[in-house]
Amino acid sequence: EPEVTQTPSHQVTQMGQEVILRCVPISNHLYFYWYRQILGQKVEFLVSFYNNEISEKSEIFDDQFSVERPDGSNFTLKIRSTKLEDSAMYFCASRTSASSYEQYFGPGTRLTVT
């Protein structure tokens, strides 16, 4: 069964450093998402991406964040200058089409900012 994959599973970085989190969505999916979940808190929407552009973003997704689909398979989230409060689990999700709203999640990347 096809699945969303994410790398790395755990990333440790120092405050102020840039990180890139990588996702490979399910191959025939067209809509892509990033979420974050701070430990013990709820899953929060960051951004959605369709047709090579951002469709919607939350207030969390400020200028420090960017997304890219550099080729036909990868979908990346970049955090330019990490802060301690960026420490969280980051989930990528994808869905297939305009008529199906069911999202499928990757296993997540645990980001620890020290």
Added chain:
Amino acid sequence: RKEVEQDPGPFNVPEGATVAFNCTYSNSASQSFFWYRQDCRKEPKLLMSVYSSGNEDGRFTAQLNRASQYISLLIRDSKLSDSATYLCVVNPKTYKYIFGTGTRLKVLA
């Protein structure tokens, strides 16, 4: 009012029991609704979509009440393996999804 609201629990139930969770949402224009299951430190996994007509998948039944703006999940004959956090997810806009805080379920032997 929160966009999506759930009772955090925990709900501690014996094996074989029936348990029900509710979730309320604030945006009456919301388009689609889902229940996800999340195990500790894992990704959310889709349990079921929720339709106006209600839907059932084995021991799980989901209902949507648009007039009162809530969705429900009923689990019959609870198993130990049902222990998890159940997340209510609402799609208020085409490209955005809002998660509830989740309801923790613990099924006891």
